[in-house]
Amino acid sequence: MHGKALVHRDIKLDNVLLFDCECRRVKLGDFGLTRLEGTPVCAMSGTLPYAPPELCLLEASETLELDASLDVWAFGVLLFCLGTGCFPWDVAVSPDPQFEEFGAWQNSTVAGEAPAPWRAFSTAAQEMFRRLLTLDPNRRSPAIEVHKYLPLVWLASSLRELDGAGGLEGQGHSQSLAGEQHSQEQPRSSPGAACGTAPPTESSAQAGGCRPQSNLGKEVGGGEEGAEGKGGGTGRSGGGGEPAPPAIASIPCHPSVSSAPIPISSC
Template sequence: MSEIDENEEILQKMMNMTSKNMKQMKMKEHYKIIKELGSGSYGDVLLAEHKITGKTMALKLMKKTSTRKERFLMEYCISLCLSSHLNIIKTYTVAFETNRYFIFAQEAAVAGDLYSLLEPRVGLPEPIIKRVAKQLAEALDFIHSKALVHRDLKLDNILLFDKECHLIKLADFGLTRFMDFLISPMSGTLPYSSPELCSLEDSETLPLDPSLDAWAFGILLFCISTGYFPWNTAVCSDTQYEEFASWQRKENFIDIPSSWKIFTSQALDMFQKLLTINPDKRGPAAEVLKYLTVPWRKAVLKIT
């Protein structure tokens, strides 16, 4: 039995046990709702206080009308398995259901998410960028060591515990699956998606691979460095992406696309590894750790 098969078997046992022991109860009998932290098509995230222990936590509510129980159990159990890492949101052994929702509890992030910190067209200070890069690289490396792929790395899913990003945590494992799981095209224009995913036809599938996370990581690092995305979609019809792809194929620093000229040669080398067009040659997320001691953005000359 392969490592992936073993891990899948363990996860299935956890899901079965959780399903067997999960209680039905009225949320407001046990929790005082403080405020809403977020909402989406899945449901809501609420900041709540347990009435007996006084402990504050985030409750993730997933609508039964749009969420299969198996999907809820998978997200909860994967989150629980990964939450031992410092830079992954901690999930508590609290899962229950109401008439309308499946619910599980996680630690509450006190300082919002990375999206809320970003100033459009400006980006973040380089020390903060590198703190984010280091912590995310280590979190992704841990996830990949478990034969899992996050699949939804984006600004909104990076939670902050201080505004200087000394502690950040990766969250939302609703799309996380084991390597080689076959995925279908995702709808909409997705600036974090890799070219091999963007080029999928409706009936095609792609085996899940950590290189998808590495690509999204590269896009996220560009975004927090500049305050914008390098392109809308990684397809040839997108002019900005095609300029980048052409530059990549030349394998040198001549004719660098204008939006990439703010970066040093060392940073460009890092981006070229994370954003290699061929997924088989793409560098892992942990590659970023080699570049933390070199400058990423060129110094701006001030004329006096």
């Protein structure tokens, strides 16, 4: 849909539709807020963890021209939810402590350890998130770039299991390529920027200080296809089976919050 200059404006777990237990057929629904790129939108009357900082920072008298980068940000947050079972922050602006920590990591000019919730992901997956969630919307990568990361291991726990079993032949090379790319294209910010597995069980999520999100299966590729225009249907919630969740390390992260429709409107 981005190829048709359309912005969905409501990318979230509730609008991802599953049609089979293996998550091989995934579509994006609910196009009630979809508008053409360049359409001005007003400031939000409320905030959601899916909303990018440039939208959260709008003043009441200001407008923002819609761009596909808004969907890309929401897609990155959605992928984080799938991998951890919780949101990375409550709202993507200061003084939210989780977002401030993430912003400092994004703005760092030297390689450093990721904030605790992001360490649930492999180095390559962290690089993917940093590109999808670049603070500067003009430098945010397109959603389709996720395809480059699909062959890689996303969860750090899975990476350790493969490493222990000697099953990382070829994987290390791919991971190092992602690291080299990061060193050449370090994201910068402007003031104000699968998973492949199901979310953790309720017990493991609560141990990390948050409630689990929705069990949306184990193939993220389909979700990205929806964001790029494979969408169909207008429902607000997905169906399909619930695969057994993987054993992943509990991590501290922001508790889940309501996923009500994003409160923005065209001016």
